Amino acid sequence: MPSRLHQKALESLGTRIVDGVLPAGHIMLAEDLESELGVSRSVVREAVRVLQSAGLVQSTKRVGIKVLPRPTWNPYDPLVIRWRLRSSGRGAQLRSLTEMRVAVEPMAAELAADHAPEWVGEQLHDIANKMRATGQDARRFQQLDVRFHAVVLAGSGNEMFAGLHDAVAEVLTGRQEMGLIPAHPHEEAIELHLDVAEAIALRRPAEARETMNEIMRATIDEIHQEWAGTPRSDAGF
Amino acid sequence: MPSRLHQKALESLGTRIVDGVLPAGHIMLAEDLESELGVSRSVVREAVRVLQSAGLVQSTKRVGIKVLPRPTWNPYDPLVIRWRLRSSGRGAQLRSLTEMRVAVEPMAAELAADHAPEWVGEQLHDIANKMRATGQDARRFQQLDVRFHAVVLAGSGNEMFAGLHDAVAEVLTGRQEMGLIPAHPHEEAIELHLDVAEAIALRRPAEARETMNEIMRATIDEIHQEWAGTPRSDAGF
DNA sequence: GAGTACTAATGTCTGCACAGATCGGCGTCA
DNA sequence: TGACGCCGATCTGTGCAGACATTAGTACTC
Numbered sequence: 001m002p003s004r005l006h007q008k009a010l011e012s013l014g015t016r017i018v019d020g021v022l023p024a025g026h027i028m029l030a031e032d033l034e035s036e037l038g039v040s041r042s043v044v045r046e047a048v049r050v051l052q053s054a055g056l057v058q059s060t061k062r063v064g065i066k067v068l069p070r071p072t073w074n075p076y077d078p079l080v081i082r083w084r085l086r087s088s089g090r091g092a093q094l095r096s097l098t099e100m101r102v103a104v105e106p107m108a109a110e111l112a113a114d115h116a117p118e119w120v121g122e123q124l125h126d127i128a129n130k131m132r133a134t135g136q137d138a139r140r141f142q143q144l145d146v147r148f149h150a151v152v153l154a155g156s157g158n159e160m161f162a163g164l165h166d167a168v169a170e171v172l173t174g175r176q177e178m179g180l181i182p183a184h185p186h187e188e189a190i191e192l193h194l195d196v197a198e199a200i201a202l203r204r205p206a207e208a209r210e211t212m213n214e215i216m217r218a219t220i221d222e223i224h225q226e227w228a229g230t231p232r233s234d235a236g237f
Numbered sequence: 238m239p240s241r242l243h244q245k246a247l248e249s250l251g252t253r254i255v256d257g258v259l260p261a262g263h264i265m266l267a268e269d270l271e272s273e274l275g276v277s278r279s280v281v282r283e284a285v286r287v288l289q290s291a292g293l294v295q296s297t298k299r300v301g302i303k304v305l306p307r308p309t310w311n312p313y314d315p316l317v318i319r320w321r322l323r324s325s326g327r328g329a330q331l332r333s334l335t336e337m338r339v340a341v342e343p344m345a346a347e348l349a350a351d352h353a354p355e356w357v358g359e360q361l362h363d364i365a366n367k368m369r370a371t372g373q374d375a376r377r378f379q380q381l382d383v384r385f386h387a388v389v390l391a392g393s394g395n396e397m398f399a400g401l402h403d404a405v406a407e408v409l410t411g412r413q414e415m416g417l418i419p420a421h422p423h424e425e426a427i428e429l430h431l432d433v434a435e436a437i438a439l440r441r442p443a444e445a446r447e448t449m450n451e452i453m454r455a456t457i458d459e460i461h462q463e464w465a466g467t468p469r470s471d472a473g474f
Numbered sequence: 475g476a477g478t479a480c481t482a483a484t485g486t487c488t489g490c491a492c493a494g495a496t497c498g499g500c501g502t503c504a
Numbered sequence: 505t506g507a508c509g510c511c512g513a514t515c516t517g518t519g520c521a522g523a524c525a526t527t528a529g530t531a532c533t534c
Binding site: 042050053070077078079093097104111160163 | 243283286308311313314315330337339340343348393394396397398400469470
């Protein structure tokens with residue numbers, strides 16, 4: 001519902017930058033962008049402001065709008081994540097997100113077991129049971145999976161952990177769209193989810209952490225091939 | 238440089254929202270903001286767009302600019318983090334960031350030991366040695382500390398880990414500004430940093446992880462009191 | 475209660491003036 | 505002659521003011 005033109009301009013510029021079509025150091029002029037995108041100054045300027053807040057560009061007087069190098073991009077900006085998952089940088093983004101999950105989700109489970117209100121454990125139990133009941137429908141299974149991990153992240157009571165939930169969702173849905181998930185969800189994975197739910201409900205932090213850790217290990221095994229060839233970013237210093 | 242008028246507007250609105258002066262659900266009109274901030278329409282609009290991309294507000298026709306509830310804020314937006322660290326939400330933000338560090342940094346150390354180029358290990362060794370040599374100057378010591386952890390995060394080769402470095406820096410500098418760090422840096426902490434550097438240089442992932450984990454434990458002990466009373470966010474579901 | 479006209483607010487466009495950073499010319503000095 | 509530094513010309517983003525377009529609540533009609 002929000003402004004269509006603004007989003008269109010934003011999307012056009014953002015995807016081209018993330019795809020590398022507009023490389024770091026490339027300089028654009030606001031006036032050219034107007035005619036190129038077929039929109040007015042105000043639209044271009046607002047889009048550029050948003051890109052600037054995401055660290056993708058920097059606009060300076062007398063020179064123009066410069067595309068910044070990747071290390072300055074905000075890797076947590078939802079727009080940047082979406083664009084990268086649909087670009088050639090997909091492998092690197094997927095690996096980054098998965099490593100983040102591996103680091104965070106076990107601790108989130110531990111914290112949830114420590115501090116989360118009771119209904120979190122109940123809800124997790126509920127979701128895990130539905131996952132078991134959902135036999136064939138891979139799509140439904142994956143929706144439940146997304147929800148399960150979102151509840152754990154939110155249940156940790158840590159806002160930054162909770163804030164990862166849409167990124168995690170995009171990873172999981174993206175995985176399925178590429179047919180990377182086995183049609184038959186592992187029986188073992190389901191059991192692990194049930195175990196996590198129970199550990200959180202019964203307030204057993206160490207057990208929750210370790211079980212979630214096993215889920216993460218399985219996740220890595222499933223997705224590992226995806227980024228097999230992608231090089232690690234050589235963080236400039 | 239600070240003549241960026243829209244940055245002032247952004248700061249004014251952002252801090253007031255994060256401070257809770259403008260509560261969730263509060264509705265503002267662009268026209269009122271113009272007169273209130275003493276700026277023109279375009280400035281207000283660009284500031285609002287940036288706030289919108291951070292999830293702090295949503296502007297809809299016929300209604301106005303509505304302040305969104307905290308769960309929709311992007312907890313990774315640098316602006317949001319800065320504002321929260323200077324607001325009453327400081328305790329919660331500090332706890333979130335520290336828990337994030339505890340989850341991420343051990344894994345970052347492990348990944349760095351696995352994949353980082355040699356000069357990362359050398360540089361870490363260098364920094365840790367300087368930390369030992371720096372006796373009294375707490376300020377200098379803390380700068381080195383910030384740099385050490387930034388190099389580890391970047392050395393992991395994970396862009397999302399690397400992206401945490403300025404947030405970590407703000408936590409550490411903020412801690413010192415509040416006099417939360419002992420004047421005498423622990424001899425033990427210095428040894429641990431040296432050990433991490435060595436583990437990474439010698440490509441011992443497990444050791445790097447475990448040693449970094451000990452540093453994180455010490456960090457929690459130092460900072461724990463800061464958020465003693467702050468409630469955990471009850472993630473709405 | 476469903477449909478419709480109204481209206482208030484954001485969205486978009488355009489012309490103008492200002493600010494400040496870069497570039498190039500000019501003069502000075504070695 | 506050549507290098508350096510000052511200084512104005514010029515270019516581009518920034519900010520302002522006012523217009524029109526669009527759309528989503530709202531109230532009114534039937």
